Amino acid sequence: MSxxxxxxxxxxxxxxxxxxxxxxxxxxxxxxxxxxxxxxxxRASAPSLFGLAVRVTRTTESAEEVLxxxxxxxxxxxxxxxxxxxxxxxxxxxxxxxxxxxxLRRNPYAGVYVEELDERLTASDAEPDLxxxxxxxxxxxxxxxxxxxxxxxxAIALAYFRGQSQSEIxxxxxxxxxxxxxxxxxxxxxxxxxxxxRHAPPRGGLY
Numbered sequence: 001m002s003x004x005x006x007x008x009x010x011x012x013x014x015x016x017x018x019x020x021x022x023x024x025x026x027x028x029x030x031x032x033x034x035x036x037x038x039x040x041x042x043r044a045s046a047p048s049l050f051g052l053a054v055r056v057t058r059t060t061e062s063a064e065e066v067l068x069x070x071x072x073x074x075x076x077x078x079x080x081x082x083x084x085x086x087x088x089x090x091x092x093x094x095x096x097x098x099x100x101x102x103x104l105r106r107n108p109y110a111g112v113y114v115e116e117l118d119e120r121l122t123a124s125d126a127e128p129d130l131x132x133x134x135x136x137x138x139x140x141x142x143x144x145x146x147x148x149x150x151x152x153x154x155a156i157a158l159a160y161f162r163g164q165s166q167s168e169i170x171x172x173x174x175x176x177x178x179x180x181x182x183x184x185x186x187x188x189x190x191x192x193x194x195x196x197x198r199h200a201p202p203r204g205g206l207y
Contacts, residue, residue: 023088024081031079038075045089046071049096056100056172058162066103070096101174104154144194152187155180 023044029037049070053063073095081091145153151173158164158172166184170177 155183
């Protein structure tokens with residue numbers, strides 16, 4: 001009987017346990033400030049961690065920054081890794097995901113492509129959006145959005161320009177859904193007040 005080539009290939013390929021053991025060994029060496037081990041750890045795990053960063057931040061530029069910061073933390077805190085609590089991949093993914101979420105909180109429009117934001121704000125044939133709702137041109141709407149609290153700005157941008165549901169936004173920003181609802185409602189109320197103030201007559205009742 002001829003040998004099963006696919007079975008032989010599977011036996012030769014490293015299994016999940018073997019890969020985890022190798023990564024754990026590299027992290028242990030990194031904890032002792034082994035630069036070569038750090039390079040090997042980066043080569044082995046960077047592609048998948050970069051993919052995770054892209055899924056959260058939605059842009060390659062943001063993901064590159066997140067990945068760099070994530071590996072700095074991996075280098076610094078390698079000594080805290082406990083293989084009994086998590087696999088190496090899970091531990092590193094948690095670090096990178098937290099970095100990505102921190103990035104989103106720091107950057108009001110992170111996670112929304114600039115080109116997409118411009119298109120949604122300026123498209124005349126688009127479905128009703130923020131610019132129509134508040135009767136504002138794109139430039140003024142962008143200015144008003146810039147005056148909101150960062151978390152309100154981010155939640156509204158994800159809801160209106162990315163089309164995410166409130167539960168999806170809660171997952172993206174790692175916040176309770178009730179908090180997300182508050183951010184959006186208060187942000188929209190602030191936009192409404194700014195728009196009404198723009199159209200209000202000056203003192204004396206004259207335009």
